[in-house]
Every structure is written in C-alpha cells, then in structure tokens.
Amino acid sequence: MLTLHGFSYSNYYNMPKHALLYKGVAFEEDLVYPSAKDYNQLSPALKVPSLTTDDGQHLSEASVLCEYIEETYSDKPLLPTTPIARSKNRQLMRMTELYLELPNRRLLPFSFSNQPAPDALIAEVVAVVDRGINSLNALATFDPFVLGEEFTMADIYLFYALSVANMGCAITGVDLNARIPGLESWHARFAADPISQKVAADMEANRAGFFGYIQGLR
Ligand SMILES: N[C@@H](CCC(=O)N[C@@H](CS)C(=O)NCC(=O)O)C(=O)O
Numbered sequence: 001m002l003t004l005h006g007f008s009y010s011n012y013y014n015m016p017k018h019a020l021l022y023k024g025v026a027f028e029e030d031l032v033y034p035s036a037k038d039y040n041q042l043s044p045a046l047k048v049p050s051l052t053t054d055d056g057q058h059l060s061e062a063s064v065l066c067e068y069i070e071e072t073y074s075d076k077p078l079l080p081t082t083p084i085a086r087s088k089n090r091q092l093m094r095m096t097e098l099y100l101e102l103p104n105r106r107l108l109p110f111s112f113s114n115q116p117a118p119d120a121l122i123a124e125v126v127a128v129v130d131r132g133i134n135s136l137n138a139l140a141t142f143d144p145f146v147l148g149e150e151f152t153m154a155d156i157y158l159f160y161a162l163s164v165a166n167m168g169c170a171i172t173g174v175d176l177n178a179r180i181p182g183l184e185s186w187h188a189r190f191a192a193d194p195i196s197q198k199v200a201a202d203m204e205a206n207r208a209g210f211f212g213y214i215q216g217l218r
Contacts, residue, residue, distance in 0.1 A: 002027040004065075005039075006048035008202040009210035011101075011160040013049040016065040018156045021195045023069065023076045031206075033213045063093065066153055078153040089147060092139050093157040099132030100176075101161035104168025111167045112214060126172050129165075133179050142182030144189065159190045 004020065004027050006013035020027050032039060034046040042050040043060035050060040051068065059065055070078050079086045103125045110117040136158075140146045146154045162176070169176055177184040190196055 002054060003030050003052040004028070005030040005032050005042050005050045005052065007031055007033055007210055007213070008199070008206035010048045011163045012047070012062040014160045014199050014203065015062045015156055016049055016051065016069055018160070018195055018199055019066055019069045019078055019153065020073075021198065022078065022151075022156075023073045025069065025073050031209075035213070035217065063097070063157075066156070070153065078151070078156070080150065080152065088139070089152050089154045092135075092147060092154040095132060095135040095139075096154075096158045096161045099128055099135060100158075100165045103128035103132075104165040104172075107168040107171045108164065110171060112211075117171050122172050125168060126174060129169075129172070129174055132165075133174075133176065136180050136183070140180070140182070142186040144186070146186065155186075155190060159187065159196070162187065 002020070002025065004013070004017055008014065008017075008029075008031075017029075032042075032048075034043070034048055039050075040046055042052070042058045045060065047060060049062055049065060050058060051065045052058055053068070053072075059068055066078075079089055106121060106125055107117055109115075140158075141148050143149075145151050146158055165176065177187075191200070
C-alpha cells in the first residue's frame with residue numbers, strides 16, 4: 001500500500017494527503033520528522049512529505065507526489081485534460097509556492113518564537129508576495145474554484161500554501177483577503193469540505209508533537 005511519510009502539521013504533507021483522500025486512494029500514514037534516523041533514504045533533502053509507492057520506490061517533494069498521484073490514480077482527476085489547461089494549473093501552483101508560500105515561510109521562525117522579524121527581511125518578503133498577489137489576481141477566478149468550474153490540484157496547493165502564507169502575513173501586515181477579491185469566500189468553501197476538516201483535525205492532533213519536535217531542534 002502507498003505510504004505517506006511526514007507529519008500532519010506540515011502544510012506540504014497535507015497537499016498530497018488531500019489529493020489521496022479526494023481520490024479515495026488507500027494509503028498509510030507514517031508519522032516521521034525530518035530529523036529521524038535514515039529519513040534521508042526517503043527524502044534526500046530531508047524534507048516532509050515523502051511517499052513510498054506500492055512497489056517500494058521512494059519519492060519526495062510535494063508537487064512531485066501530487067503529480068505521481070494524479071498520473072497513477074486517474075479517477076476523479078485533479079488536472080484538466082488539455083495541455084494548455086494543465087500547464088495553466090501548474091503555473092498557478094508554481095506561482096503560489098514561489099511567491100506566496102516560500103517568502104512567508106522565511107518568517108516562520110519569528111512567528112513560532114514571537115520574536116520581531118528584521119525590517120529588511122519583512123521588506124524582502126513583502127516585495128515577493130506582491131508578485132504572488134498580482135499573479136493570483138491575473139489568473140484566479142475563484143468561481144467557484146481557483147481556476148473555474150472544476151476543483152483541481154491548484155485549489156489544494158493554494159489552500160495549504162495559504163496556511164503558512166497567512167502566518168507570514170500576520171507579521172508583515174499584508175492583507176491577502178483584502179487584496180485578492182474572491183479569496184476569502186473560496187477559502188471558506190474549501191475549509192468547510194469534509195476532507196479539509198479531516199486534514200485540519202489531524203493537523204490539530206499533531207500540534208503538540210510538532211512543537212515538541214521544534215523544541216528538540218533548539
Ligand atoms: N520543497 C519541499 C518543501 C517541503 C517542506 O518545506 N517541508 C517542511 C515541513 S512543512 C520540512 O520538511 N521542513 C524541515 C526542514 O526544512 O528542515 C516540498 O515541496 O515538499
């Protein structure tokens with residue numbers, strides 16, 4: 001059976017997990033943190049998540065896992081059919097990651113420690129996040145899903161990217177809901193979905209374990 005390795009507090013872990021749950025694919029969850037002995041055998045960059053396939057191959061990088069899941073389990077597709085529509089979906093996922101998730105992720109240590117972030121770092125983050133906001137305003141419709149009438153991988157990517165983006169925005173003061181029309185109501189619809197609620201409950205159940213792991217790193 002497929003095994004998804006990682007921990008539920010990770011937004012990247014929750015991307016392929018949501019895709020698997022949506023498609024109804026059977027999988028096991030292996031609770032593991034990147035510092036675990038031999039985790040490099042699963043993920044050479046020591047990042048969560050990673051996946052072990054039915055035939056014992058290991059994959060890492062959330063976007064790669066999502067692509068593998070989509071290609072292997074084609075029922076309930078999460079990508080459109082035409083090459084151009086598929087590319088536009090991936091374009092939005094990439095922009096979400098590069099210009100919303102990753103810059104705000106730089107502020108997580110300050111969010112977790114309640115220490116003030118340096119002004120220069122905040123300015124750098126805000127400049128990159130501006131690109132993300134402009135990208136979403138140019139491409140996303142949120143009517144009712146990110147890229148139109150179908151629920152796709154882009155919805156999953158954006159939703160879980162936002163959990164980290166919003167933590168950074170709480171520090172920078174950037175109001176994503178105010179600057180991206182349609183985002184807030186789309187987010188509320190996604191959050192109300194039973195799969196999202198299951199993922200959120202699992203995330204909450206892992207809160208103490210995750211912060212224990214972080215403390216142990218210090
Ligand atoms: N590019 C990676 C990023 C994954 C990532 O940053 N995972 C975090 C947990 S949310 C992690 O493993 N952090 C441990 C570390 O950076 O040492 C992916 O797409 O899977």
